[in-house]
Structure formats: C-alpha cells, structure tokens
Amino acid sequence: MTLRHVFAGLMLGLVMVFALPSMAQSKELEGADLDRYQGMINQLRCLVCQNQTIADSNAPLAQDLREQVRTQIQSGRSDAEIIEYVTARYGDFVLYRPPFKRSTWLLWVGPFALLLGALAIAVSLMRRGRQRREATAVDPDRLRKLLDEESR
Amino acid sequence: MIPELGHFALLAALAVALIQVIVPVVGVLRARPRWMEVAVSGAQAQLLLIVAAYLCLTWSFVTRDWSVAYVAANSHSQLPLMYRISAVWGAHEGSMLLWVLMLAGWGGAVSVFSRRLPRDVLALTLSVLGAISVGFLLFILLTSNPFDRNFPVPTDGRDLNPLLQDPGLVIHPPLLYMGYVGFSVAFAFALAALISGRMDAAWTRWTRPWTTTAWLFLTMGITLGSWWAYNELGWGGWWFWDPVENASFMPWLVGTALIHSLAVTEKRGVLKSWTLLLAILAFSLSLLGTFLVRSGVLVSVHAFATDPARGVFILGFLCAVLGVAFLLYAWRAPSLVNDAEISLMSREGLLLLNNVFLVVAAAAVLIGTLYPLVVDAFKLGKISVGPPYFNAVFLPLAAPLGVIVGLASVIGWKRGQRGELVRRLRWPLLVAVLTSLALPWILHRQTQVAAIGGSLLAVWVMVATLEGIWHRLRNRDNRWRGLLQIPRGVWGMSLAHFALGVWILGVTFVSLYSIERDVRLGPGDSVELSGYTYSLIDVQGYAGPNYDADRARVEVSHDGKVVAELSPEKRRYRAQGSVMTEAAVDHTPFRDLYVALAESLEGGDWALRIYYKPMMRLVWLGGVLMALGGILAVSDRRYRLERAAQRSAVHAAEAVA
Numbered sequence: 001m002t003l004r005h006v007f008a009g010l011m012l013g014l015v016m017v018f019a020l021p022s023m024a025q026s027k028e029l030e031g032a033d034l035d036r037y038q039g040m041i042n043q044l045r046c047l048v049c050q051n052q053t054i055a056d057s058n059a060p061l062a063q064d065l066r067e068q069v070r071t072q073i074q075s076g077r078s079d080a081e082i083i084e085y086v087t088a089r090y091g092d093f094v095l096y097r098p099p100f101k102r103s104t105w106l107l108w109v110g111p112f113a114l115l116l117g118a119l120a121i122a123v124s125l126m127r128r129g130r131q132r133r134e135a136t137a138v139d140p141d142r143l144r145k146l147l148d149e150e151s152r
Numbered sequence: 153m154i155p156e157l158g159h160f161a162l163l164a165a166l167a168v169a170l171i172q173v174i175v176p177v178v179g180v181l182r183a184r185p186r187w188m189e190v191a192v193s194g195a196q197a198q199l200l201l202i203v204a205a206y207l208c209l210t211w212s213f214v215t216r217d218w219s220v221a222y223v224a225a226n227s228h229s230q231l232p233l234m235y236r237i238s239a240v241w242g243a244h245e246g247s248m249l250l251w252v253l254m255l256a257g258w259g260g261a262v263s264v265f266s267r268r269l270p271r272d273v274l275a276l277t278l279s280v281l282g283a284i285s286v287g288f289l290l291f292i293l294l295t296s297n298p299f300d301r302n303f304p305v306p307t308d309g310r311d312l313n314p315l316l317q318d319p320g321l322v323i324h325p326p327l328l329y330m331g332y333v334g335f336s337v338a339f340a341f342a343l344a345a346l347i348s349g350r351m352d353a354a355w356t357r358w359t360r361p362w363t364t365t366a367w368l369f370l371t372m373g374i375t376l377g378s379w380w381a382y383n384e385l386g387w388g389g390w391w392f393w394d395p396v397e398n399a400s401f402m403p404w405l406v407g408t409a410l411i412h413s414l415a416v417t418e419k420r421g422v423l424k425s426w427t428l429l430l431a432i433l434a435f436s437l438s439l440l441g442t443f444l445v446r447s448g449v450l451v452s453v454h455a456f457a458t459d460p461a462r463g464v465f466i467l468g469f470l471c472a473v474l475g476v477a478f479l480l481y482a483w484r485a486p487s488l489v490n491d492a493e494i495s496l497m498s499r500e501g502l503l504l505l506n507n508v509f510l511v512v513a514a515a516a517v518l519i520g521t522l523y524p525l526v527v528d529a530f531k532l533g534k535i536s537v538g539p540p541y542f543n544a545v546f547l548p549l550a551a552p553l554g555v556i557v558g559l560a561s562v563i564g565w566k567r568g569q570r571g572e573l574v575r576r577l578r579w580p581l582l583v584a585v586l587t588s589l590a591l592p593w594i595l596h597r598q599t600q601v602a603a604i605g606g607s608l609l610a611v612w613v614m615v616a617t618l619e620g621i622w623h624r625l626r627n628r629d630n631r632w633r634g635l636l637q638i639p640r641g642v643w644g645m646s647l648a649h650f651a652l653g654v655w656i657l658g659v660t661f662v663s664l665y666s667i668e669r670d671v672r673l674g675p676g677d678s679v680e681l682s683g684y685t686y687s688l689i690d691v692q693g694y695a696g697p698n699y700d701a702d703r704a705r706v707e708v709s710h711d712g713k714v715v716a717e718l719s720p721e722k723r724r725y726r727a728q729g730s731v732m733t734e735a736a737v738d739h740t741p742f743r744d745l746y747v748a749l750a751e752s753l754e755g756g757d758w759a760l761r762i763y764y765k766p767m768m769r770l771v772w773l774g775g776v777l778m779a780l781g782g783i784l785a786v787s788d789r790r791y792r793l794e795r796a797a798q799r800s801a802v803h804a805a806e807a808v809a
Contacts, residue, residue, distance in 0.1 A: 038668070042539075043538070043539075045536045045538065051394055051395070051538075055387075056387045056389075091533070091534065092533060092534070092535045093533075093534040093535060093536050094536070095535075096536050096537070096538025096539060096540050096541065097538070097540035097541055097544070098523075098535045098536065098537055098541060103527055103532040103533060104523075104535060106519075106523075107519060107520070107523045107537065107541070108545075110515075110519050111512060111515060111516035111519060111545050111549060112545075114512050114515050114516075115508070115509075115512045115549060118508045118511065118512050119508055122504050122505065122508050123496075125494060125504070126493070126494045126495060126496055126501060126504075
C-alpha cells in the first residue's frame with residue numbers, strides 16, 4: 001500500500017502528512033522581516049508533500065526551502081526577487097498563488113467574468129418581467145389571490 | 153461466510169435496484185398503479201439489503217477477520233473497538249459502501265415520508281434514486297468490492313491510517329455523506345418534475361424539507377471536518393482550500409442557493425427552471441466531488457492513468473447521469489413559464505442576486521480546483537492553486553452576500569418600498585458601523601481596515617436579522633406571546649442568518665489577529681505570547697492501546713494566575729510506525745490557546761508550536777447554529793400539518809377500502 005493509496009482511501013477527510021515541521025530558527029528574524037517570512041513560507045508549496053505549504057511540512061526539502069527564504073530575507077532581497085528565485089529553481093508549481101500569465105489568465109479572470117455575465121442575465125430577467133407586465137396589464141398576483149380565495 | 157453473505161446482499165440489492173428503476177417507469181407509461189407501487193417496496197427492500205451488507209462488513213471488522221482484504225488493509229489487532237467500527241468507512245471500498253447506504257437510506261425515507269405525493273411523481277422520484285443506486289452498486293461490485301478475500305490470510309492487519317484514529321472519524325464522514333448524498337433527493341424530485349412536466353407550488357413544498365435536511369447535515373459535516381482538522385493536523389488551520397474540502401464546499405454553496413431559490417419559487421411562482429437547474433447542479437457537484445476524490449486525479453492526473461478502472465467508471469457514470477439530466481432539462485425546462493415579474497427592490501430580486509453570488513462563488517471554487525488538472529492535462533505546465541488564490545477570489549464574491557442578507561431580511565416580497573427599507577435599516581446600520589469601529593480596538597488595541605470591514609458585515613447581518621424578528625413583534629400587545637407565534641420556519645431562517653454573522657465575526661478575527669510562534673523550551677523554561685505565559689513542566693512517555701507517545705505538560709498563566717494546563721502529545725503508531733501530533737487546546741468563546749509538540753531537540757529541549765487564536769470557536773459555533781436553523785426550519789408546522797393530513801388521508805382511504 002503506497003502513500004497514494006492511503007490518501008486516495010480517505011474521502012473528504014483532510015489530507016495532511018504526519019508530524020509538525022521541525023523548528024525553524026526564525027527567532028533570528030524580527031518584526032516586519034518575521035511577518036514577511038511567515039507570509040512567504042505560507043504561500044510556497046512543499047514539492048514532495050501531498051498539498052502542504054513549506055510552513056506546514058517537515059520534509060527535508062521544505063526545511064531547506066524555509067532556510068533559503070530566511071537567508072534571502074536576511075540578505076535584503078524583496079518578496080518579488082525571492083519569488084523569482086524559487087520559481088527559477090522549482091517552476092510555477094511551487095507557488096500557491098499562481099502568477100498571471102498566458103496559461104493562467106482564465107483562472108484569474110474567469111470567476112469575475114462569470115459574475116458579470118450572471119449579473120447581466122439576472123438584470124435582463126428582471127427587465128423582461130417588467131416589460132411583460134406592461135404588455136399584459138393583468139396583475140398575476142392579484143389574479144392568483146382571487147383564485148386562491150375562490151379555492152378556499 | 154459472513155463476507156459472502158454481505159457480497160450476496162449487495163448483488164441482491166443491485167437486482168432490486170434494477171427492478172426499482174424499470175418497473176415504476178413502465179407503470180407510469182402504461183398508467184398502472186400497481187407497477188408504480190413497486191418503487192416503494194423496492195426502495196425499502198434495497199435499504200434492508202444494503203444495511204445487511206453494511207452490517208456484514210462491520211462484523212468482519214469487529215471480529216478482526218483478516219481474510220477479508222479490506223479489513224486487513226485498514227484495521228489492526230490492537231485497534232480499539234470504536235475505531236474498528238468506524239474503520240468501515242476509513243478507506244475507499246467501505247466509504248463507497250457508506251455512500252450507497254446513505255443513498256438507500258434517503259430513498260427509504262422518501263418512500264416512507266412522501267406517501268402523499270401523487271403516485272406517478274413518487275414512482276419517478278424513487279426510480280431516479282434507484283438508477284443512481286444501480287450505478288454505484290455496479291461500481292462497488294465491479295471495481296471496489298470490500299468483501300474480497302485475501303489469500304494467504306495475514307497474521308495481522310496493516311492498521312487504520314493513524315490520521316483517522318480520532319473521534320472525528322466516528323462522526324464526520326457519516327454526517328458529511330448524509331448531506332452530500334442527500335442532494336440526490338432534490339435531484340430525483342427535479343427529474344421527476346421534468347419527466348412528468350408538473351412543477352407547481354406543491355412540488356416546491358415537497359422538495360424544501362428534503363433539501364434543507366440534506367443541507368443541514370452537510371453543514372454539520374463540514375463544520376466537524378474543520379474542527380477535526382484543527383485538532384488533529386497540528387498546525388492550527390481550520391480550512392485549507394484543499395481539493396477534498398472544496399469537493400464538499402461546492403455542493404454546500406449550490407445547495408444554499410437552492411434553498412433560497414426554492415423559497416422564491418414557492419412564494420412567488422418564479423425562477424422555476426432555475427430552481428430545477430440548481431437541484432440538478434447541487435447533486436452533480438456531489439457526484440463530481442466523488443469522482444475527484446475517488447478516481448485519484450486530485451493526487452495527480454497521472455495517478456488516474458495508473459488505476460484507470462475506478463476513475464473511468466465514475467467518469468462514465470458521471471457523464472451518463474449529467475448527460476441525461478441536462479438533456480431532459482434542455483428539452484423540458486423551456487415549457488415552464490414564470491407568471492410573475494421580479495423587481496430588484498423585492499425579496500425575490502435580492503434572493504436572485506444571492507443566487508448569482510453563491511453560484512459564481514461555487515464556480516470560482518470549481519475553477520480553482522480543476523484548473524491545475526486541466527493545465528497539466530494540456531501539457532501547459534504544472535501549477536498550484538492554493539489558499540492565496542482562493543482567498544483573493546472567493547472573498548470579493550462572497551462578501552456581497554452579507555450585505556444582501558441584511559437587506560433581504562427586511563424587504564418584502566413582490567415590491568419593497570425604498571422608504572421602508574431605509575427607515576427599518578438605519579438603526580441596524582448605525583449599530584453595525586459603531587460596533588465595527590470599536591470592536592477591533594477594544595479587543596486587540598490595534599485596528600485595521602479588514603477588521604473593520606469584517607466586523608461591519610458580521611454585525612450588520614446579525615442586527616438586521618434581529619430587526620426582522622423585532623418587526624414581527626412591533627404591534628403586539630404581548631410581545632412574549634408574539635414570539636411564540638412566529639413560525640419555526642422564520643426562526644430557522646433567522647437563526648441561520650444570525651449564525652452567518654457569528655461565523656463572519658469569527659473568521660475575521662481569527663484570520664487577522666492570530667499569532668503563531670515556534671519556540672524551543674526545556675523543562676522549566678517558559679515563553680510569553682500575547683499576554684499568556686507558557687511554561688513547559690516536563691515531557692513523559694506513555695503507552696497507548698496501539699501507539700507509544702510523548703506527552704508534555706504545559707502550564708499557561710495569565711496575569712500571574714494559572715488558566716490552563718495543556719498536554720500536547722506526539723504519538724508513534726506501532727503498526728505503521730507513523731508519527732502523529734495531538735495538539736492541546738484551551739478555549740473560551742473569545743480565544744483559543746493551542747500548543748503542539750513538534751520534536752525533541754538535543755539537551756532534553758523540545759520544539760513547540762504555540763498559537764493564540766481569537767474567536768476561533770465562533771467559526772464552528774456559526775456552523776452549528778446554521779445547522780440548528782435548518783432543523784428549526786424543517787420542523788415547521790406546515791410540514792407537520794402536511795404529514796398529519798397525509799396520515800388522515802391514508803386512514804380515510806383504508807376505511808373506504
């Protein structure tokens with residue numbers, strides 16, 4: 001039974017692996033740097049785990065990546081530079097926030113385009129109802145009320 | 153012998169399900185009441201057979217029958233009884249059996265509680281449920297039989313995944329499946345309405361309690377899952393936007409939309425075809441979730457190819473069910489006429505907007521969950537879509553819902569008056585603004601825009617909901633008696649909306665003001681976090697039933713007084729040698745203190761992870777209250793009246809006969 005089977009076997013449970021990450025020596029970072037470090041390790045993916053951030057993983061690779069992030073922050077690199085550095089080494093897969101590019105524009109724009117489309121349909125639905133009401137000049141609600149009273 | 157009986161019961165259930173699909177439909181086509189009646193007895197016989205199969209598998213687990221491959225793979229001689237019983241649904245084959253058990257349970261319930269339905273509608277509904285059952289029974293029997301034997305018989309089992317050895321396993325999956333699978337009833341009602349061409353106010357009245365019941369189970373299931381993950385996984389998160397979680401969240405969002413559109417359809421006779429579409433969509437997403445989780449595509453697109461039988465079967469079944477449902481919809485729905493208009497300044501107009509946002513939010517979750525698979529399948533590279541994406545996209549789509557809840561709880565059906573809206577909502581708005589400006593500052597001595605925004609939304613929802621109740625009492629001489637006269641449906645709705653406010657408040661504060669710290673402590677050392685002092689007293693080993701553990705004692709004090717003693721553990725499960733953390737939590741309604749034991753360091757020191765999480769409990773309280781609201785709504789008098797009328801009708805019929 002491979003690890004994959006274990007996971008495939010767990011429907012709708014939350015799938016995470018084993019123990020807590022080893023302690024990063026992030027005590028050396030303070031204040032804004034510590035916040036940046038926490039933010040950064042919480043959006044990088046542990047490449048060898050089942051869907052975990054490097055903040056949550058104990059795998060050697062995650063420890064190594066955390067270490068790299070800390071060194072980069074200490075050497076004064078900006079967040080953008082650090083992200084460039086890790087994607088150059090590991091590809092977009094390492095980023096939990098996918099970059100906006102040709103293969104991902106639909107991912108970022110899609111939901112909002114859908115919202116606009118759905119709102120347009122809803123508004124036209126409300127308009128159409130009003131036009132029909134003007135055309136028929138029979139108040140369907142009054143009609144229903146009359147019918148209801150009759151059937152009572 | 154017992155496993156063979158279980159296997160046989162499943163085969164018999166399949167045969168019964170086939171009869172339940174075919175005979176009633178023929179009966180409807182030929183107008184033969186006796187044939188239609190077969191649907192009822194079929195649904196009940198099928199339930200009995202699947203219960204029998206389920207009990208057989210449970211028996212094999214309880215008696216540690218390692219000759220059954222599934223039992224050997226997911227149990228162990230030292231596994232406590234509670235987990236041996238719940239290990240039935242601890243992996244693939246058994247959870248599929250739980251799936252069909254739930255499906256048969258819902259079918260049985262429909263056959264018992266819906267006798268007042270027109271005979272042909274009931275027959276068609278149960279026939280559709282039977283068809284779904286046929287698909288899943290075939291799936292189990294052909295690709296995932298839990299009763300397969302194991303030769304040679306191993307001397308011991310390989311143990312249940314230690315991650316699952318938690319009380320959460322006992323209740324979370326059954327509740328979740330109840331909800332997930334429960335949307336099949338609304339789906340079957342929708343298909344029956346499309347086939348028979350009848351969709352009237354009576355149809356919505358039948359469908360509403362079933363949908364609300366499924367929804368409240370799903371709400372409880374998701375809430376419990378979140379609580380379980382928080383306690384068991386050991387890093388203080390309560391929602392990870394993991395694809396497996398999304399698979400249950402999407403039907404929840406669409407199911408919530410369905411509950412609201414059913415209300416509109418019943419009250420105003422509009423949005424009929426939209427309501428049917430939502431009923432189909434909610435269950436489609438349940439099926440899609442089953443496919444995603446069961447086929448292995450979530451782990452990787454390539455995992456799908458290594459074990460194709462299961463994935464291909466579910467995919468084929470999914471396409472067949474959805475294909476039939478949507479074709480039927482495309483063919484029949486245009487004939488459903490809406491006979492009234494919808495104005496934006498009315499409750500139905502706002503509920504339509506609510507539906508737009510809920511469904512688009514569900515679509516966003518779907519896009520985010522499937523996108524990496526699609527990109528990978530088209531060889532466009534490998535990407536990850538995780539919490540930063542979902543938070544960025546989901547929040548703007550979901551936040552307007554809070555605004556709408558407040559407005560819609562005050563505005564009337566048909567045509568609301570703008571003046572009345574302003575008059576009734578100015579006080580709630582004022583209260584919300586003042587509270588949200590003050591609350592973050594009072595609680596945390598520092599404020600930020602997001603905290604004000606979140607609190608504003610939360611308090612707005614709560615106060616506007618209370619105003620809705622108050623408005624019903626305003627002209628009463630005796631307000632207490634007035635309270636008793638409010639229908640339970642209204643109480644249920646108000647409670648669920650208030651719960652949404654509670655939930656938003658919890659999410660806002662726990663997301664913005666949580667503090668986490670990794671520390672290194674030796675026995676006797678202490679560290680301060682957010683005004684609380686954590687002292688490690690000692691770490692001692694002990695032996696559990698099937699694991700060995702290190703247990704730390706951590707004393708937490710605040711203002712010089714001890715407020716809690718926490719015992720986080722690190723366990724090594726003997727059978728598989730895997731290590732699990734058991735976090736320890738002390739909670740009040742306003743804050744959680746959370747300590748997890750990470751690892752032992754040199755010199756007797758330990759690495760610990762400590763969290764301060766404000767208002768964490770409100771997140772789950774919100775979920776629980778929402779589900780309670782659902783229970784109240786389902787217990788409304790008019791549904792009971794309907795059942796009473798139905799009983800007396802049956803008695804009268806019997807008397808005549």
